[in-house]
Amino acid sequence: MQTTGIVLAAGKSTRLGRDKLSVTMPDGRSLAAWTLEAALNSGLDQVVCVVKPEDSLEWVSEVWLRTSSYTYNPESRFRIALCRDYSGGMANSLHCGIWTAMEYRPKGVLILMADQPLLTTEEINHVAAVLGANPMCDYVSGTDGEGGKPPVAFRSHMFGPLLSLHGDMGARKMLRNPKYQGVQVTLPQESFWDADTEPQLQRILNYAEKRMWREA
Incomplete structure (x- = not known):
């Protein structure tokens, strides 16, 4: 099943008070690079990264930047999408990602938050595989036991409802709507950790360092 990944990386980092994307992780890569590279190393057919127009993209590895494209190019799997109205809320970033993904005519999209760096390539592949294996569902979401x-x-017939979101409404609104049927996939709790505050960021950094030691 052709699936395009959408990495939402155009947030304002308001709660953290500094650019979370460029925070250095224990291995020297940036926080958002962990998320982006997990997606790029997955089985997703394309990966669209939604960013602010003023983003320097210094947090993206030069190796990946060389393979990227800012316009539709069937030969390039990595697409950078500039969201010019990102300040209007998360829905605008999501719209930018959906419209860009639609150029590739995928059967579905997989939405990722750039500030959840502990999500792994294997977990991304698992969610995509479950969507492909359940043709009657509208969506497949991760869960830690506390909802999707x-x-x-999301399957392609959900693009319209996603494009109807506005302001700070994110995809979770779809998951809470009884009109839509979904499958939940249990993932490790740390896969959902985001970096909205300094304590949350420190928790991520501490866990990432321990995981690196375990994998060494």
């Missing part, structure tokens, strides 16, 4: 959460994959 990103990463979340």
